Every structure is written in C-alpha cells, then in structure tokens.
Amino acid sequence: MEEPEVKIGLEVHCQVTSLKTKLFCSCPADYRGKQPNTHVCPTCLGLPGSLPVVNKKAVEEAVKVALALNCQVANRIVFYRKNYFYPDLPKNFQISQYDYPVGVNGKVYLDVGGRKKEIRIRRVHLEEDPGKLVYKGSITESPYTLVDYNRAGVALIEIVTEPDLSSPKEARLFLQRLRSILEHLGVFDGSLEGAMRCDSNISVAGGARIEVKNISSFKEVERALTFELLRQRNLMKMGRKIERETRHWDEVRGVTVTLRVKEEEMDYRYFPEPDLVPIELTPEFIDAVKRTLPELxxxxxxxxxxxxxxxxxxxxxxxxxxxxxxxxxxxxxxxxxxxxxxxxxxxxxxxxxxxxxxxxxxxxxxxxxxxxxxxxxxxxxxxxxxxxxxxxxxxxxxxxxxxxxxxxGLQKIADSAVLEEAVERVLEEEKEDVEAAMKDEKVIHHLVGHVLKLTKMRTDPKMVYEMLKERIERLKTSYASA
Ligand SMILES: [Zn+2]
Structure with missing residues (x-):
C-alpha cells in the first residue's frame, strides 16, 4: 500500500534574545531566574492610560530574520490587536501582526536524504510574549495557579511555514536549520530554555488539519507528530472521520489530547492597534539591514x-x-x-x-x-x-x-616486546578462540578484542591483527605437519 500523503506545517515562536528591553516598553527583557513580577510596568501590564512604544531594534531584528529566510520584506508594517482572554494576558489582547507582516513568501532549503528540499515560509511577524503561568507540581494536580508577568511583552518573532514538510523527521530537521540560521544571525540564543516554542498542524491523505500545541523541544516535535500521525491513520483505518481541532501534547504521557475545536481567525477579532501608527520600512533601511547580515x-x-x-x-x-x-x-x-x-x-x-x-x-x-x-x-x-x-x-x-x-598511562604501546607478550598471553588463555580461528579467519577479530582489552586499548588493532594472523598461520602449519 502506498503511504498516504502527510502534510505538516509549523508555527515557530522565537524570543528575540538579542534585545535588552521588551517589545513595547523599556522593562528588561531578561526574565529568567528573576523575582516574579519585578520586570513589569503599566504598559506591559496593560494598565489604563499606558501607551506602547515600538522597540526599533526589534523591528531591525525581525527584518534580518525575514531577509535570512529569503522573504519579501514589507515596505509598511502594521500591528494588530488579537483579542482573547487568558490569565497570562493582562490586557486581554496580544499585540501581534495580521495583514502587513514583516516578511512573506520566503524559503528555506533542507538536505533530505541527499537532495535539496524547499520549504516555503508563509510569513514572519513580530508579536509580544504573554506572561507565564506557574503551577505547584503538575497542571492537573496544582491547587492553584500563579502568574508571573516578567515575560509579558518580551519580543517574539513568529515564523509560519507552508505545509511543505512530509514527515515528523523533516519537521525536526527544519527546526534545527531554522535555529541555526537564527543563531548565526545573532538574534537568538538557543541555549535559553523555552526561547523557541512550536505549534504544528498535520493532515494525512487530505483529511482535516489538526493543530498540536505546546511543544517545547525539537525532540518533542518529532514525538508529538509521530504520535498524531499514527492516531490519524488508525482513525482512518476504522473508517472514522477526522474533525478539525486543536490538540495538546502531553509530554509525560506521550499522547495528544483534545484541547478545543479549532477557533476561527474571526474569533480573535483582529483590528489594527489604535495606539501604534504603521511603520514605513524604506528601501534604504532594508538595504542597510541587509548589509549587516552575517555568513549564514x-x-x-x-x-x-x-x-x-x-x-x-x-x-x-x-x-x-x-x-x-x-x-x-x-x-x-x-x-x-x-x-x-x-x-x-x-x-x-x-x-x-x-x-x-x-x-x-x-x-x-x-x-x-x-x-x-x-x-x-x-x-x-x-x-x-x-x-x-x-x-x-x-x-x-x-x-x-x-x-x-x-x-x-594511556600511551600507545610502541615496544614490540610488550605487544608480543600480550599476544602470546591471549593465545595461551583463549584456547577455544584460537582453535576456532584456525578454521575461520574471522574469529581472529575476537582475539584482537582480547589483546586490546588486555592492553587497555593502547595498541593499534591493525598491527595486532597482523601479528595474530601470522601466529595463527604458523600454528596451522605446525598442526598440519604434526
Ligand atoms: Zn514594561
């Protein structure tokens, strides 16, 4: 049976770790290991009367990423409000982008089985990170939820691919390549925990698109998608219909579970952020950024x-x-x-x-x-x-x-007398192998192993092999003539 067609797309959220401050205020962007709720101000807490101001360096970094991913860079970018309620989002909306993102129509090349495969990039845009929910123990057992807003407002670059990846392994390869590009650009430090997060969507044989959220590492992306692929194939085998939905990856149990039936874009009631004017990116500005691109x-x-x-x-x-x-x-x-x-x-x-x-x-x-x-x-x-x-x-x-x-004392044994002694000792002690080696040359390799062990790997296996072969030949002749 022919493998059904698998289509995987990724949405990668990557913190711009090269920035000192948040995306729309001057709070420090470095929140790791800090006292909770100390890197906050009226703007990132969304208090009435506060106004966002765009971090210019963040725009530059996003343009760098868009250029490195071979995107068309926009001449005009606009921020939008994405409205939803969640405790980690104090404003009840996230400032993101919708129409007029920083970059569109990019591509990245992967080496897949010795050939070059093009993965199309749909868009690259800037948005703010929400805060962080903190639980006592696991989510399901915690008697309460705490929230730390230090992360709220940290700049994220979102990179969305077209569904061009055809296996969980390719998805992992893509993420590796993307990380390497971002590291080379200097916009991202891959060693920081949680700095890159990923959602993905996967469909099999033209079935409904399933979104899988909450994937924290490259290894987990491959695991989550492999599980989801199997689940969808099994449903299809049983003749069941795959409904469009959003599922959550449970790392501990190694399964995806229904989170919600997929919301539509209109549910977010996107509208242009009234507190920020559109930003013009002049060709001169884009060229200047282009000249700073390092070797990729x-x-x-x-x-x-x-x-x-x-x-x-x-x-x-x-x-x-x-x-x-x-x-x-x-x-x-x-x-x-x-x-x-x-x-x-x-x-x-x-x-x-x-x-x-x-x-x-x-x-x-x-x-x-x-x-x-x-x-x-x-x-x-x-x-x-x-x-x-x-x-x-x-x-x-x-x-x-x-x-x-x-x-x-790991020096290579250069003294041939010492080496000969080791060989003799093995010939003496491993009688069974010696007899077998006289009938089958392949067994000489076992004897080599014994000599290496005896000399703590300090001998050259090729040399030992030659010595043993010669000794076995001599033994054979002496047996034959006896
Ligand atoms: Zn702030």
Missing part, C-alpha cells in the same frame, strides 16, 4: 568544505548548530589535520554527547581539548580507540588530554 549556514557549509577540505556531509552536520560549527573551526585552527578533526567531531563527539544527553555548550570539552586529542592520534602518542575512550571522560570531566595520558 548554507554559505558557511560551502566555505568549510573549501577552506578545510572536509566532506560536504560532515560540513552539513557542523553547520546544523552555530556552537558546533564555531567549536570545530576553533579546534581546526589548532589541528594538524582539520579533516580528521571534522570526522572526530561528527562521528565520535556527537555520539558521546548524545549518549550523555548533553548539548555541546553544556559539556566540559573545549576546542583545545579536541585539538590535543586529534594531534596525539596523529603523532602516534595514543591510538584512535584510546582517544575515543578519553573523549567519554573529558566531555564530563574537562580534564586535560595530555595530563590524562600521563596519569593513566
């Missing part, structure tokens, strides 16, 4: 392959995150062989980080640690296996690789 991930990928001679696939992984690409370039500047450094980062370091569930900035490894490790392998001080073993330690301990080698 696509261009950086090309440069990495040219400058360091690394493979395109590895360069693509490196630019998927700005901290990762920065880390590589700093390490490469200290490495004798940048190609080896790239391979080590992509194929070994990322695996180790994944194993510990750490992001690079959370780990203790520095670019000079990595350069030292790669250089020591190059110089023949340690084996590649030892370097991998050391990496698992350094990522969490931050120890210096050269000191670690001295302290733990």
């Amino acid at each position: 991930p696509d261009a950086r990928k090309d440069r990495l392959t040219r400058q360091y001679g690394i493979a395109e696939a590895e360069a693509a992984v490196l630019v998927s995150s700005k901290p990762l690409a920065d880390f590589f370039e700093e390490a490469a500047s200290m490495c004798k062989d940048p190609v080896k450094a790239a391979k080590f980062v992509v194929h070994t370091l990322l695996g180790v980080l994944n194993y510990y569930g750490l992001d690079l900035p959370e780990s203790k490894i520095t670019p000079s640690h990595l350069a030292e490790l790669v250089n020591m392998v190059e110089e023949g001080v340690v084996t590649e296996k030892t370097a991998k073993y050391m990496l698992r330690d350094i990522v969490v301990s931050g120890r210096s690789p050269r000191r670690m080698v001295d302290e733990e």
Whole structure:
C-alpha cells in the first residue's frame, strides 16, 4: 500500500534574545531566574492610560530574520490587536501582526536524504510574549495557579511555514536549520530554555488539519507528530472521520489530547492597534539591514568544505548548530589535520554527547581539548580507540588530554616486546578462540578484542591483527605437519 500523503506545517515562536528591553516598553527583557513580577510596568501590564512604544531594534531584528529566510520584506508594517482572554494576558489582547507582516513568501532549503528540499515560509511577524503561568507540581494536580508577568511583552518573532514538510523527521530537521540560521544571525540564543516554542498542524491523505500545541523541544516535535500521525491513520483505518481541532501534547504521557475545536481567525477579532501608527520600512533601511547580515549556514557549509577540505556531509552536520560549527573551526585552527578533526567531531563527539544527553555548550570539552586529542592520534602518542575512550571522560570531566595520558598511562604501546607478550598471553588463555580461528579467519577479530582489552586499548588493532594472523598461520602449519 502506498503511504498516504502527510502534510505538516509549523508555527515557530522565537524570543528575540538579542534585545535588552521588551517589545513595547523599556522593562528588561531578561526574565529568567528573576523575582516574579519585578520586570513589569503599566504598559506591559496593560494598565489604563499606558501607551506602547515600538522597540526599533526589534523591528531591525525581525527584518534580518525575514531577509535570512529569503522573504519579501514589507515596505509598511502594521500591528494588530488579537483579542482573547487568558490569565497570562493582562490586557486581554496580544499585540501581534495580521495583514502587513514583516516578511512573506520566503524559503528555506533542507538536505533530505541527499537532495535539496524547499520549504516555503508563509510569513514572519513580530508579536509580544504573554506572561507565564506557574503551577505547584503538575497542571492537573496544582491547587492553584500563579502568574508571573516578567515575560509579558518580551519580543517574539513568529515564523509560519507552508505545509511543505512530509514527515515528523523533516519537521525536526527544519527546526534545527531554522535555529541555526537564527543563531548565526545573532538574534537568538538557543541555549535559553523555552526561547523557541512550536505549534504544528498535520493532515494525512487530505483529511482535516489538526493543530498540536505546546511543544517545547525539537525532540518533542518529532514525538508529538509521530504520535498524531499514527492516531490519524488508525482513525482512518476504522473508517472514522477526522474533525478539525486543536490538540495538546502531553509530554509525560506521550499522547495528544483534545484541547478545543479549532477557533476561527474571526474569533480573535483582529483590528489594527489604535495606539501604534504603521511603520514605513524604506528601501534604504532594508538595504542597510541587509548589509549587516552575517555568513549564514548554507554559505558557511560551502566555505568549510573549501577552506578545510572536509566532506560536504560532515560540513552539513557542523553547520546544523552555530556552537558546533564555531567549536570545530576553533579546534581546526589548532589541528594538524582539520579533516580528521571534522570526522572526530561528527562521528565520535556527537555520539558521546548524545549518549550523555548533553548539548555541546553544556559539556566540559573545549576546542583545545579536541585539538590535543586529534594531534596525539596523529603523532602516534595514543591510538584512535584510546582517544575515543578519553573523549567519554573529558566531555564530563574537562580534564586535560595530555595530563590524562600521563596519569593513566594511556600511551600507545610502541615496544614490540610488550605487544608480543600480550599476544602470546591471549593465545595461551583463549584456547577455544584460537582453535576456532584456525578454521575461520574471522574469529581472529575476537582475539584482537582480547589483546586490546588486555592492553587497555593502547595498541593499534591493525598491527595486532597482523601479528595474530601470522601466529595463527604458523600454528596451522605446525598442526598440519604434526
Ligand atoms: Zn514594561
């Protein structure tokens, strides 16, 4: 049976973390870890008589994002009131945009299975973040709800895609790419918790569009969409109709649940914000912003392959995150062989980080640690296996690789007498494997494993293999002649 067509669109809300103040007042935008309700003023609390003033830098940042996403930038932008009631929204409306957003008709390219796929961007606009509801324990068990308005009025950029993504995995790839672009622009710090949030909509085989809200991380996007896809397919198999609705992703239980039947746009009673005049964006202003755009991930990928001679696939992984690409370039500047450094980062370091569930900035490894490790392998001080073993330690301990080698005696065994002794001992102790190896050469690899274990990975597996092969051959001949 042919896979039914899956269409996924994303609505990404991203805090503009480069701003010092909120979108419409001069309260500090940095609310994390602060005493609740201390970064507030009459404007962000929506008190009568207060008036919003647009943060000019926020408009500039939004224009940067629109340009980086290849959008047409508007010559005139207008703020609207989006009316709804919720305790985190003291004004009972959110200042957002409706017609005349900052950018429209953009595109982002993804590498999907070795080919380039275009994801269309419907719009990019500015709006304010609501406050934060705080519960005692879980939402359902909390006896009360508290509200902290420090976040109310922080600038958000909303990025809406067309439903061009065809799998949960593609959705995750898109978010990674978007984050990397925003990080390269410097408008967004991906290490801040909750700075990027995402809603998504998904439909299967032309069925109704289901919105899934409250997704907090890239991993959760993939999980939530995978669940929703399965749920919709099962309903269709049973011949049930899929109704248009908004569902909530319950991270703990790993399911989506009905939140409400989807409201229509008209329910928000959008109208132009009467306290703010439309803003003209002159071609000169847009050009000036364009000239400040830094190197973005696509261009950086090309440069990495040219400058360091690394493979395109590895360069693509490196630019998927700005901290990762920065880390590589700093390490490469200290490495004798940048190609080896790239391979080590992509194929070994990322695996180790994944194993510990750490992001690079959370780990203790520095670019000079990595350069030292790669250089020591190059110089023949340690084996590649030892370097991998050391990496698992350094990522969490931050120890210096050269000191670690001295302290733990991890130097590669260069003395062939020591190596021969280890080989002899294994041949002596692993009689069963030796006999099997005489019949089947593949078993020699088991014996290599024993020698590596005995020497704490300090030997070159290829060399050990050659030595063992030769010894097994000799044993075979002596058996045959006996
Ligand atoms: Zn304020």
